[in-house]
Amino acid sequence: MSQSKTxxxxxxxxxxxxxxxxxxxxxxxxxxxxxxxxxxxRNGGFCLGQGTQCASPGEDFSQxxxxxxxxxxxxxxxxxxxxxxxxxxxxxxxxxEVSFFIEDFSAxxxxxxxxxxxxxxxxxxxxxxxxxxxxxxxxxxxxxATTGLGGLHIFGPATADVFSGIGSDPNNGPAFNFGYSGTSxxxxxGFFNVRPDASAVAPNPSVRFLTQNVQRMIIDRNGNVxxxxxxxxxxxSPGSSPSQKLEVQGNVKAAAFISNxxxxxxxxxxxxxxxxxxxxxxxxxAKEGHLPGVASEKEVHQQGGVNLSTLQMNLLQKVEELTLxxxxxxxxxxxxxxxxxxxxxxxxxxxRRLSAIEAAIQKLTAR
Numbered sequence: 019m020s021q022s023k024t025x026x027x028x029x030x031x032x033x034x035x036x037x038x039x040x041x042x043x044x045x046x047x048x049x050x051x052x053x054x055x056x057x058x059x060r061n062g063g064f065c066l067g068q069g070t071q072c073a074s075p076g077e078d079f080s081q082x083x084x085x086x087x088x089x090x091x092x093x094x095x096x097x098x099x100x101x102x103x104x105x106x107x108x109x110x111x112x113x114x115e116v117s118f119f120i121e122d123f124s125a126x127x128x129x130x131x132x133x134x135x136x137x138x139x140x141x142x143x144x145x146x147x148x149x150x151x152x153x154x155x156x157x158x159x160x161x162x163a164t165t166g167l168g169g170l171h172i173f174g175p176a177t178a179d180v181f182s183g184i185g186s187d188p189n190n191g192p193a194f195n196f197g198y199s200g201t202s203x204x205x206x207x208g209f210f211n212v213r214p215d216a217s218a219v220a221p222n223p224s225v226r227f228l229t230q231n232v233q234r235m236i237i238d239r240n241g242n243v244x245x246x247x248x249x250x251x252x253x254x255s256p257g258s259s260p261s262q263k264l265e266v267q268g269n270v271k272a273a274a275f276i277s278n279x280x281x282x283x284x285x286x287x288x289x290x291x292x293x294x295x296x297x298x299x300x301x302x303x304a305k306e307g308h309l310p311g312v313a314s315e316k317e318v319h320q321q322g323g324v325n326l327s328t329l330q331m332n333l334l335q336k337v338e339e340l341t342l343x344x345x346x347x348x349x350x351x352x353x354x355x356x357x358x359x360x361x362x363x364x365x366x367x368x369x370r371r372l373s374a375i376e377a378a379i380q381k382l383t384a385r
Contacts, residue, residue, distance in 0.1 A: 067092075090114065095123070142173075174198055176205050191215045192223075214239075221259035226250070233257065261322075277327045283335035286342065293342050309336055 057066055063079035065072035067087030079085070086092040093112030100106050108123040120133040135143070145153040149167050153159025156173035160166075174180030179201045185193025191213030199209045214223035221238035228234060233250040237243050242260040246267025250257025285291060294302070294310065308314045312332050318324055 172197070174200070176200055185213070188213070192218065219256065222256060228252070236260065277330070279327050279331065281331060283331060283338055286335055286338040293339060296343065311335060
């Protein structure tokens with residue numbers, strides 16, 4: 019703290035005693051009266067300053083009830099002593115050409131500035147409403163739509179990007195950004211964004227969702243979404259990336275799944291489709307141990323799983339081929355049934371002829 023700042027703090031620390039003395043002064047203090055070299059009382063206003071800074075006849079009191087003047091960082095102090103059994107603590111508040119500030123002068127090893135407002139900050143940079151809502155950039159921060167209470171309101175135009183940043187460099191990274199994206203993606207859109215730096219290691223940059231301090235979901239640097247832990251341990255390991263656009267470590271339940279495949283095996287029913295004969299199919303199964311056109315168990319292991327869309331189309335192809343085999347067998351069965359009926363008719367005719375021959379023989383024998 020500069021010498022002038024220390025001087026101002028000492029002056030303002032004296033103001034309480036001085037005001038008491040003025041209140042009980044036997045002679046009223048009139049406007050434009052010089053009380054001390056450093057303190058002027060004029061029209062109910064007070065000016066404290068270094069030397070004779072407040073003694074100017076033209077000193078303006080219209081803008082403030084109390085003025086503190088100094089060449090460098092005019093400052094006031096709240097000083098707690100040890101007289102009440104509490105530890106000593108000094109809080110200073112003041113301002114200079116850079117900012118208005120609150121300083122913890124008792125902090126060790128050096129004073130700190132936990133709160134600062136830069137000069138020329140726009141209107142309503144920070145506003146706390148009567149309902150407890152905190153607003154940035156708005157004079158009327160809005161709270162809960164039902165109760166009107168609480169909440170954070172960061173104002174911005176409907177077609178502008180209004181984002182918040184958490185991290186060392188919100189613009190270049192590493193940082194996590196979130197907000198409203200009226201310019202980037204159009205009205206009524208919002209976003210989450212992780213900005214990496216050169217030191218990011220896969221699967222980072224990433225967005226993660228946790229419950230009970232355990233990762234439940236991750237969106238990795240390639241846009242792959244993983245539902246599950248994927249080896250991530252808070253404070254110990256970043257884990258691994260999902261291997262697909264969506265990978266779930268667990269069961270999935272849904273009302274329906276829709277595939278965007280455009281290939282359907284209806285070609286099986288075309289006249290030029292070469293359907294394997296049943297003897298050929300039997301020989302293939304005996305040799306390979308699986309249906310033709312369907313991945314074997316070994317291939318599934320090598321691929322790390324089954325493509326359900328491909329598998330469904332392969333199975334549909336086999337169902338259609340099985341339909342053709344069934345139709346072929348039905349045709350053959352019908353032909354055999356027709357042959358059987360003809361044979362049955364022929365057999366009946368032969369049986370009648372045989373009966374007639376036997377009857378004729380018996381007549382001849384009887385003579």
